[in-house]
Amino acid sequence: MDAHLPERRIPTLQNAPFVHWLRRLGVVFLGVGVVGSALTALLTPERLAPNYIVGFFFILSVAVTATFMTALLFLVRAGWSAVIRRIVEFIASPLPFLLLGLLPFALLPGTFFHWIHELHAGDPILGSKSWYLNEPFFLVRLLLYALIWAAMYRFLIGNSLRQDTLPEGDWTPTRRNLRWAAAWVLLYGLSFTFASVDLLMALEPHWYSTIFGVYVFAASFTATIATVTLLVVALREQGYLRDFVTVEHYHDLGKLLFAFCIFWAYIAFSQYMLIWYGNLPEETVYFLKRMGQGTWQVFGILLPVFRFVLPFLLLLRRDAKRTPAVLVTASVIVLVGHYLDLAWIVLPAFAPSLRWGWQELTLFVGFLGVFMLLLTRLMVRVPAVARDPYLEESLHTVSG
Numbered sequence: 001m002d003a004h005l006p007e008r009r010i011p012t013l014q015n016a017p018f019v020h021w022l023r024r025l026g027v028v029f030l031g032v033g034v035v036g037s038a039l040t041a042l043l044t045p046e047r048l049a050p051n052y053i054v055g056f057f058f059i060l061s062v063a064v065t066a067t068f069m070t071a072l073l074f075l076v077r078a079g080w081s082a083v084i085r086r087i088v089e090f091i092a093s094p095l096p097f098l099l100l101g102l103l104p105f106a107l108l109p110g111t112f113f114h115w116i117h118e119l120h121a122g123d124p125i126l127g128s129k130s131w132y133l134n135e136p137f138f139l140v141r142l143l144l145y146a147l148i149w150a151a152m153y154r155f156l157i158g159n160s161l162r163q164d165t166l167p168e169g170d171w172t173p174t175r176r177n178l179r180w181a182a183a184w185v186l187l188y189g190l191s192f193t194f195a196s197v198d199l200l201m202a203l204e205p206h207w208y209s210t211i212f213g214v215y216v217f218a219a220s221f222t223a224t225i226a227t228v229t230l231l232v233v234a235l236r237e238q239g240y241l242r243d244f245v246t247v248e249h250y251h252d253l254g255k256l257l258f259a260f261c262i263f264w265a266y267i268a269f270s271q272y273m274l275i276w277y278g279n280l281p282e283e284t285v286y287f288l289k290r291m292g293q294g295t296w297q298v299f300g301i302l303l304p305v306f307r308f309v310l311p312f313l314l315l316l317r318r319d320a321k322r323t324p325a326v327l328v329t330a331s332v333i334v335l336v337g338h339y340l341d342l343a344w345i346v347l348p349a350f351a352p353s354l355r356w357g358w359q360e361l362t363l364f365v366g367f368l369g370v371f372m373l374l375l376t377r378l379m380v381r382v383p384a385v386a387r388d389p390y391l392e393e394s395l396h397t398v399s400g
Contacts, residue, residue: 010383011240018238019379026372033366040359047359049111050350054342054360055367056101057199059094061220061338062227062371064149066092068188069224070156074174075181080252082394083244086386087231089160091224094374095153099146105199106142109135115205125206125282133205141198148191152184163387171389192217200342203349207286211271218264222307223338225260226331229253233324233331235384244385244395247322251399254321257311257330265308289348295356299344306337339364 013019033055040047069088073081081088110116115126115133126133159173166173193213201212209215232253236245275283290296311330320326347354388394 009243010385010387011244012382013235013240013384014380016238016240016379018234018240019376022372022379023376026369026376029365029369029372031369032362033364033369036359036362036366040363044359046350047354048363050347051360051363052104053112053199053203053346054339055364056098057346058223058339058342058364059367059371060098060101061216062224063092063095063098064188064192065217065220065224066228067095067149067153067156068185068192069221069228070160071152071177071181071184071188074156074177075185077178077390079390079393080249080397080399082388082390083241083385084228084232084249084253085160085388086382086384087235088228089157089386090375090379091227091231092153092157093378094371096150097374099150102142102146106139109138113138113202113205115202129205133202138198141194145191145195148187152187155180156184160386161382164383166387174389189217192220200345203346204286206282209271209275209283209286211267211274215264215267215271218260218267219307219338219341222257222260222264222334225253225257226334226338229257229327229331230335233327237324240384246395246397248397248399249394250324250327251318251321252397254315254327254330255399257327257334258315258321261308261311261315261334265304265312268304268307289352290344292352294353296344296348296352299340299356303337303340303344306333306340311337 037048040051066088070085070092072078073085073088105112115129116135131137156177159177163171163173193216196213196216200216201207201209232241232245232249235241272287275287291300310333314326314330314333315321343356343360347356347360385391
């Protein structure tokens with residue numbers, strides 16, 4: 001804890017052209033989303049709710065999992081990651097604002113979840129789950145998720161930012177994060193699992209999978225690593241992190257992305273294989289709806305290609321993990337796969353025969369714009385590298 005900071009100028013992004021470009025792109029994307037939402041509300045209003053879930057959960061899953069990733073880096077004392085931890089915090093920074101996106105679920109639950117409606121009161125399956133799937137308890141759970149995630153963000157990122165303001169040798173905020181990281185990891189695991197069940201699996205309350213929470217975590221953590229990788233590579237190649245981030249950090253990020261693409265494939269195959277082998281109608285109907293004719297069959301084929309096959313092949317070689325262009329390509333593919341994944345989970349629950357169209361594209365682009373604009377708020381306010389007792393170690397890390 002007494003390690004000194006190296007004599008290097010900590011970069012700031014307040015006047016960085018890249019950040020201003022990202023902000024302008026966010027405004028354009030948000031404009032596309034607003035126009036798309038208005039047209040969708042006029043022409044096909046039934047498509048608003050499912051696309052809201054897809055777009056909102058995409059950016060929420062990345063932001064809240066980036067906060068978890070911050071806790072994880074503190075927990076395992078990952079010295080190599082000290083120079084990129086602030087980038088992870090940037091990606092987590094939209095979280096406090098995104099929690100407001102839970103309000104539509106609280107105010108209009110019947111728009112999203114058919115188990116709310118009274119006409120299903122005589123359903124024996126829903127009746128057996130009514131202790132969990134009831135509106136008051138659902139609202140309590142939403143409030144708990146928001147409180148846990150807000151507290152996690154305020155504690156972890158708040159301490160990290162506070163560390164920047166303290167004199168050399170005072171690592172009190174960092175010690176707090178190290179001491180409490182395990183508790184936040186546990187709280188994230190519980191809250192994100194139940195949130196995945198409530199916002200995604202409960203769209204089809206007759207179906208269930210005991211591995212679903214792990215599946216959504218694997219998907220979200222892989223997408224978060226991809227987002228971190230994109231931002232780290234972009235900032236280094238633009239020159240802002242050139243004195244801090246090396247190809248060794250590229251290699252570590254590439255290994256993480258490679259590993260969790262495999263982990264996602266393992267969990268996805270385990271879920272599918274067990275349901276296929278069990279061949280129970282209440283379980284198989286979920287996949288039958290998504291593997292028949294049309295759009296969802298195509299999505300089902302593309303999903304493992306984008307989430308596993310292409311990233312696996314791209315990142316298999318050691319030199320590929322150290323090459324910026326390959327890392328960017330693999331990260332973009334993974335993020336496209338994350339969208340396909342969420343669309344494949346959500347949209348067929350509302351309309352099995354729906355064809356993917358401009359409504360889905362424009363609404364999702366709008367959510368990306370929201371994320372970009374919120375992301376740049378913190379980027380222009382604080383240094384791009386956090387003060388950390390492991391910073392010297394991180395600067396000289398050598399990846400195996």
